[in-house]
């Protein structure tokens with residue numbers, strides 16, 4: 075009797091009546107929701123909000139950099155006291171740069187990107203009804219929300235938000251006397267980021283658990299789409315590195331508010347010696363960059379995963395070197411933990427140690443090159459469908475390569491001593507991290523929009539968006555290399571004070587104008603996004619003829635994702651244009667026995683196993 | 695991929711690898727806590743190597759508190775055996791005594807800090823070595839409080855007879871966490887003894 079009982083209460087039946095029979099209240103369904111799809115959308119919308127805000131800040135400081143002599147009084151209604159006699163307050167400029175960096179790196183490209191796509195795609199692509207813990211998932215979003223609120227509030231306080239750069243190096247960030255942003259603004263920054271770390275850990279832990287434990291039948295690790303591999307490894311990097319940022323922040327909090335001296339030593343302010351003795355500001359840099367470098371991959375890897383999926387689908391070809399792709403993700407992840415000191419070549423570290431970090435840093439070029447090569451090989455002679463998502467993915471590859479190349483230059487300690495903290499670094503990371511990841515995020519939105527909202531985004535607007543953004547971002551960031559090689563330091567309020575840099579006034583103006591245009595085009599995307607949610611063309615359930623499991627769900631997947639049983643997986647996700655097949659794609663849930671004409675040699679053996687599996691009485 | 699591998703991967707359909715997701719989540723939490731302490735103790739060593747480092751004596755009571763914590767781990771484990779054998783009365787005693795020993799440990803840590811203060815070893819306005827000592831022991835105590843809350847939850851479940859041979863998951867998770875906190879303290883204690 076007991077066994078019969080168990081049978082009836084099997085997973086499927088249970089999940090089924092769970093989502094058919096009781097209507098949830100609005101609040102449970104859309105606000106404090108535990109459904110991964112809703113949470114993904116919450117992250118997406120929040121991320122877009124932050125992207126507009128962070129992007130808008132960069133418009134303000136580009137205004138200052140491009141047109142240092144302009145009268146900015148017209149901004150007074152917006153910025154109030156921060157505009158003094160028609161000029162931007164220099165400390166406010168620093169606050170803008172800091173907030174821009176923090177917002178973009180953490181709130182947009184970490185929470186907005188991973189939060190959206192890991193949440194949305196992991197259960198759908200591995201064939202799970204939801205995340206391992208819907209409750210923790212919900213907490214993850216609301217911690218992020220609280221962190222967002224605090225960061226947002228900090229922008230409006232009288233002394234201004236944190237201003238010491240997104241890397242918050244002490245002593246600048248530790249001493250409220252150092253600058254006005256290091257007062258309350260910095261305290262709020264630290265509170266906000268602590269909550270952010272909690273949110274990120276809760277999210278990552280959930281992603282890892284889900285991928286490892288909740289895969290559907292047949293979904294072995296070597297059948298996972300590369301998106302999932304990327305999300306999984308990203309989450310693992312997060313679990314290992316975010317706690318270290320927490321340690322760094324904790325000691326900074328103690329230094330700021332409890333009179334300890336972890337990072338502070340022998341400092342005079344206005345002729346008076348502070349009590350702090352024995353601290354080491356370089357210690358902070360070690361702790362920070364132990365997170366900081368992996369963080370750049372936390373930002374990039376999901377974008378690369380999304381790109382893999384989109385490029386394979388729209389080239390109508392299997393991804394080139396599937397296992398090499400997994401290997402390179404693992405390699406990058408491993409290496410990312412042992413190269414952090416390349417951000418610190420000028421801290422006076424032992425030259426021998428510097429050489430070791432230089433070597434390890436340059437080794438990262440190998441797995442990175444493997445990825446770039448595989449993308450190009452996948453595109454090569456493919457039957458390419460140029461959807462907006464595809465264009466943005468190809469754009470990502472372009473940016474990844476051009477930004478990665480300058481990484482090799484910076485990775486050489488001898489060259490970095492000249493280039494460190496110049497606009498060359500700004501150019502490097504905006505190409506390889508900023509723009510590339512942003513392109514990945516946008517590509518993902520275009521590609522999975524039909525599954526998220528049941529409608530299509532307008533392709534024509536997408537093309538316009540792509541070409542303006544692609545060309546625009548190059549016009550913005552490429553010239554920065556020259557300014558950087560000439561030695562112009564980053565985070566300087568004004569370059570007109572130095573004769574050496576006055577030749578770059580035109581170039582700076584050019585960059586600013588390009589930046590304004592590129593930013594403006596994003597509103598086209600925003601319009602397309604909002605308009606399409608309500609008025610877009612109705613989508614079919616698999617509009618891109620893709621193989622992965624999310625496209626086997628109904629157009630609007632409900633709670634539990636699949637109305638009936640979760641599909642079983644019989645093949646890897648990249649059976650595109652297989653010789654002998656009826657169609658140019660074979661979804662993962664199609665058994666080998668249904669595709670006899672296209673099965674490869676070894677699949678014939680597999681197919682026999684599969685049939686035994688199906689016909690055996692205790693198969694589920 | 696060879697045919698053998700493929701066939702194996704068909705059979706390895708995810709089910710074989712899975713463990714209780716909640717336990718898995720706990721292990722990942724443990725990993726992130728470990729990373730906090732690994733980074734802090736590394737920072738400690740790096741900072742120590744730079745010199746200007748004040749030596750300190752660990753409070754003598756820490757030795758006894760270590761023993762108390764080890765005992766609490768043992769009683770927790772005894773509880774596990776009882777739960778497996780459905781000895782629910784003994785189970786409650788085991789959990790209760792673990793809770794008691796855990797609180798005793800916290801109190802002894804507090805005494806330890808008082809001893810430090812009376813030896814002029816302070817958290818604020820002091821050498822980083824001394825501040826580190828407080829940070830490491832304090833952060834451990836903070837995590838221990840979370841463990842105690844967990845034990846209280848388990849104790850309540852045991853009074854509701856929700857823990858027995860067929861329903862061990864919650865207890866196992868709590869047990870693992872508590873053992874971890876115990877091991878963490880052992881690590882910190884030995885670390886601090888060696889690297890004063």
Ligand code: HEM
Nearest residue numbers: 370374416417435439481482484485494495499503506507
């Ligand atoms: C071949 C691979 C790469 C190498 C060798 C490399 C090397 C470097 C080096 C040496 C620096 C320090 C420059 C300085 O501050 O003086 C740097 C900065 C940076 N890199 Fe890379 N990089 C590579 C790829 C990437 C990727 C893939 C990303 C992001 C996804 C990235 C993001 C960044 C960021 C954000 C910074 C600047 C951080 C800051 O100071 O604010 N890099 N890179």
Ligand SMILES: [Cu+2]
Nearest residue numbers: 367414416417
């Ligand atoms: Cu780096």
